[in-house]
Amino acid sequence: xxxxxxxxxxxxxxxxxxxxxxxxxxxxxxxxxxxxxxxxxxxxxxxxxxxxxxxxxxxxxxxxxxxxxxxxxxxxxxxxxxxxxxxxxxxxxxxxxxxxxxxxxxxxxxxxxxxxxxxxxxxxxxxxxxxxxxxxxxxxxxxxxxxxxxxxxxxxxxxxxxxxxxxxxxxxxxxxxxxxxxxxxxxxxxxxxxxxxxxxxxxxxxxxxxxxxxxxxxxxxxxxxxxxxxxxxxxxxxxxxxxxxxxxxxxxxxxxxxxxxxxxxxxxxxxxxxxxxxxxxxxxxxxxxxxxxxxxxxxxxxxxxxxxxxxxxxxxxxxxxxxxxxx
Numbered sequence: 001x002x003x004x005x006x007x008x009x010x011x012x013x014x015x016x017x018x019x020x021x022x023x024x025x026x027x028x029x030x031x032x033x034x035x036x037x038x039x040x041x042x043x044x045x046x047x048x049x050x051x052x053x054x055x056x057x058x059x060x061x062x063x064x065x066x067x068x069x070x071x072x073x074x075x076x077x078x079x080x081x082x083x084x085x086x087x088x089x090x091x092x093x094x095x096x097x098x099x100x101x102x103x104x105x106x107x108x109x110x111x112x113x114x115x116x117x118x119x120x121x122x123x124x125x126x127x128x129x130x131x132x133x134x135x136x137x138x139x140x141x142x143x144x145x146x147x148x149x150x151x152x153x154x155x156x157x158x159x160x161x162x163x164x165x166x167x168x169x170x171x172x173x174x175x176x177x178x179x180x181x182x183x184x185x186x187x188x189x190x191x192x193x194x195x196x197x198x199x200x201x202x203x204x205x206x207x208x209x210x211x212x213x214x215x216x217x218x219x220x221x222x223x224x225x226x227x228x229x230x231x232x233x234x235x236x237x238x239x240x241x242x243x244x245x246x247x248x249x250x251x252x253x254x255x256x257x258x259x260x261x262x263x264x265x266x267x268x269x270x271x272x273x274x275x276x277x278x279x280x281x282x283x284x285x286x287x288x289x290x291x292x293x294x295x296x297x298x299x300x301x302x303x304x305x306x307x308x309x310x311x312x313x314x315x316x317x318x319x320x321x322x323x324x325x326x327x
Contacts, residue, residue: 024166025166027039027162028158028159028162033158036158036159036162037162037230038270040161040165040166040230041230041270042266042267042270043166043169044165044226045223045247045250045266045270046263046267047172047173047222047223048067048219048220048266049251049263049265049266050172050173050176050219050259050262051066051176051217051218051219051220051223052066052248052251052262053251053261054179054188054212054215054219055213055216056248056251056256057256057257057261057262058185058188058189058192058212059189059192059212060195061118061209061212061213062116062118062119062122063119063213064119064122064241064245064248065119065123065125065126065127065241065244066216066220066244066247066248067220067239067240067241067243067244067246067247068126068129068130069099069102069103069216069217069221070099070220070221070223070224070227070243071129071130071133071224071234071236071238071239071243072102072129072221072224072239073095073096073099073221073224074095074227074234074238075140075224075238076091076094076095076097076098076099077091077092077094077225077228078149078233078234079139079146080094080095081149081150082146082149082150083139088150088152092229095224095225095228096218096221096222096224096225097221098221099217099220099221100214100215100217100218100221102129102217103213103214103216103217103218103220104210104213104214104217106122106125107209107210107217108210109121110213111210111213112206123241126239126244127241129239130236130239130240130241133236140236142236143236144235145233145234145235145236146233146234146235147232148233149233149234151229151232155229161229165226168222168226169226172219172222175219176219176259177259179215180259187203187208188208188209191203191205191209249265249269249291250262251265251301252265252291252301253268253269253291253302254266254303255301255303255304255307256301257300257304258301258303258304260303261302261303264301265302268290268302269287272286272287
C-alpha cells in the first residue's frame, strides 16, 4: 500500500506538494505585507486547531473550551514581558508551560467525568479563568487587554516575525506527527474507539487522556505566544468560549480524523472572516451554509474526503492489477 501511495503521489501530486512546501518560504517576496500577515495568522490558527484535534479527533475527548489555553499561553508570556524584567525568550518559553500546567489542573478534574459532562465542566472552569482575566484590571488590563508588548530585536520586521512563526509551526507539526504515529497516539485512538475494551486489557485510560490534554494545551500555549508575537497585544477575547467554538468548526470543516484537516479548516475560516468580511458583516451566514452542505455531502470534512477518494483509487488500482495478473 505504501508503494502505491508513493507512486500515486509522485505522478499526480508532485508539483502541488512541492508548491505547498515552497510557497510559504517565498511568500513575503511575492505579496504585500497585508497578505504576509494573513498567512502568518493562518499558521497560528492552524497550530491551535491541530492541538485541539489531538484530543477531540484522535482522543475522542469533548474539549469544548480549548481556546482558554490559547489565551492562557498568550497572557502568561505577555504578563512576563510587561510586568517583569526577565529576558523575552523566558516569557516565550513560559507561555506554553503555564498553559500545559493549567491544562493539567483542569484535565485532572475533567477526565473523571465522561462525554458531555467532561465538556460541560471544562467550559465552566474555562469561563472562570476568562472572568478572572476580564475583571482583574490592575494585573491583566481587564477588557482592554495588554498592548504594545515588546519584541526582541531579531523579530523587528514583519517578515522576520512571519519566518519565526513558520519555523515554530514546522517544528510543532513534526512533533505532533511523531506523537500521533507513536504507540501513545495509537493507544489514544484505541481509547477513542472503545475505552471500555482498552481498560479491560490493562490500559490506564484516564492517564492517557490526561497526557493528551497536557500535550494539546502545551501546543495551544505555543499558538497563543505566536499570536502575541504577531499582534503585540492580548485581550480576553482569546479566552472566550466563541473562539473555542470556532476552533471546533475548523476541525470539523477540515476533517478531524485526519492530520492536516484542521490546517485546511483554519485556512478556510480565516480567509472567510478576512476577505468575505470586507464585503458583508454576515460572513458567518456563509459559513453556516458551508457547514450545512458539509454535513450532508462531506461529513468527513475536506481532507477526509480527499483521503477517502485517494484510498478508493488505490484500492481500485490494486483490484485492476490483481485481475490483470490472473488473466
